[in-house]
Amino acid sequence: MDKLERIDKINKGIQLLLSNNQDIISLISIGSFSQNSIDQFSDIDLYLFTNNPKKYLDNTNRSWIDPLGKILSIRIFKDLQEGVDKNKVVLENGLMYDLTIIDIKKIKLISYYLKLKDIGLVWLLPKFLKKGIEKSILKFYETIKRGYKVHVDKINLKDILERTITFSRMISPDKKIDxxxxxxxxxxxxxxxxxxxxxxxxxxxxxxxxxxxxxxxxxxxxxxxxxxxxxxxxxxxxxxxxxxxxxxxxxxxxxxxxxxxxxxxxxxxxxxxxxxxxxxxxxxxxxxxxxxxxxxxxxxxxxxxxxxxxxxxxxxxxxxxxxxx
Incomplete structure (x- = not known):
């Protein structure tokens, strides 16, 4: 399978995945696939935003992922570095999907925080909540700052992503080492x-x-x-x-x-x-x-x-x- 065939197969799989799972509110890709720079060994990094995250983290139910192809291996785990839930899948054709499952509520919370920030009312939030949201924003920024591609967007996610990038660049910690x-x-x-x-x-x-x-x-x-x-x-x-x-x-x-x-x-x-x-x-x-x-x-x-x-x-x-x- 050459590069173009690989990209075409992945795109078709993503479209089938979306058409068969209407509860996927938004889907973006990051990494080499989003930049059209994949090779034969590249995995496919997808961020899946849904109001039903349990469905995609249930090891006993694989019907939702069938459109991608025959599964050889599946692993569901918590990525401690990113603080997110992941579902990593290897298919019979060798393609490996690294799916990050995000509850849409988290994105709505980030959007709400950014709106409060815009109008100068973020002080209304308790300090622990403000700190927790900012930490989540910075972690998310580390994921998308190198580029991303939107495959479906039912909530204007792209606007939230761009505001996240702008905000994170403003509050990113100083790189000076104490x-x-x-x-x-x-x-x-x-x-x-x-x-x-x-x-x-x-x-x-x-x-x-x-x-x-x-x-x-x-x-x-x-x-x-x-x-x-x-x-x-x-x-x-x-x-x-x-x-x-x-x-x-x-x-x-x-x-x-x-x-x-x-x-x-x-x-x-x-x-x-x-x-x-x-x-x-x-x-x-x-x-x-x-x-x-x-x-x-x-x-x-x-x-x-x-x-x-x-x-x-x-x-x-x-x-x-x-x-x-």
Whole structure:
């Protein structure tokens, strides 16, 4: 199936979905499909707005989705990062639909809030409600800010979306990094790196991968994101390193390959060193920008520990294992 055939098949499926489910009030697509830039591996990201969300989150009822094609797999879950309910479907032809199900009441609440904002009466809302709505608006903005396509709109959703974008750009938090935030993440990285090395000495390599390596990599990416936004304030860093080859330097992407944990304890310890050294590079760039004083003593302690204690320990264990064999 080439690109044009794929797009045509998706569009026909969406039209059948809409004609068979009249309780879909609005439907938009985001991501590559909305921008006509899909390839053979792209999934289809759809936001489905309805007054009957339970219908689309019922794992026992799949009749509503039959127009899309034969289902191979379906997964219903709460996306904690976006704070929304999702229904992810894989079809027999390989197409994967990532459906976000939105109760139309939430959109009406956002619309009501924006109207109050326009006439200067938002102060009438309780603080907790105002804060909650603004948080929802900002999360929604992160989803649609890169572009979207409207497939059906029975409530003038496009106007609400555009007002959401305008409002979010006005209240988006300043990207400046304060000292408390910086060191909370900085200290977490170095302590996690030290703990990971100790866990590897104890041969808890899988626990290290699932837990501490996850912590470390997230903190490394966070620092790379901060540095990228310092170089160019308008940089769109997506999230969790998504599309890093678009927003970061090419050499950074190459360096990240060396941080991946390998096939034995010794090489895992060496990858920790590469991760730590890469983190040093980017944390220094960010710290210099804000005149933060880094804890070089602890940085050197961690790296020296891995080089002079952890790696020799791994080599010693390897020799003992060879002798026993």
């Amino acid at each position: 000292e408390k935030l910086f060191f909370r993440h900085y200290n977490f990285f170095w302590q996690s790196c030290y703990t990971a090395s100790i866990k590897l000495i104890r041969k808890d390599f899988y626990f290290t991968i699932l837990t501490y390596d996850n912590y470390i990599k997230k903190e490394l990416i966070r620092m790379i994101e901060w540095e990228a936004m310092l170089r160019e304030k308008s940089t769109d860093v997506f999230y969790c390193s998504l599309k890093i080859y678009d927003w970061s330097r090419e050499e950074t992407c190459d360096d990240l390959y060396g941080t991946l944990l390998s096939d034995n304890i010794e090489n895992m310890q060496k990858s920790l060193i590469k991760t730590a050294e890469l983190y040093q590079k980017f944390s220094t760039l960010v710290a210099n920008e804000y005149n933060f004083s880094l804890n070089k003593e602890f940085e050197n302690f961690v790296i020296d520990f891995i080089k002079n204690v952890a790696i020799p320990e791994a080599l010693n264990n390897k020799e003992i294992l060879s002798e026993n064999i």
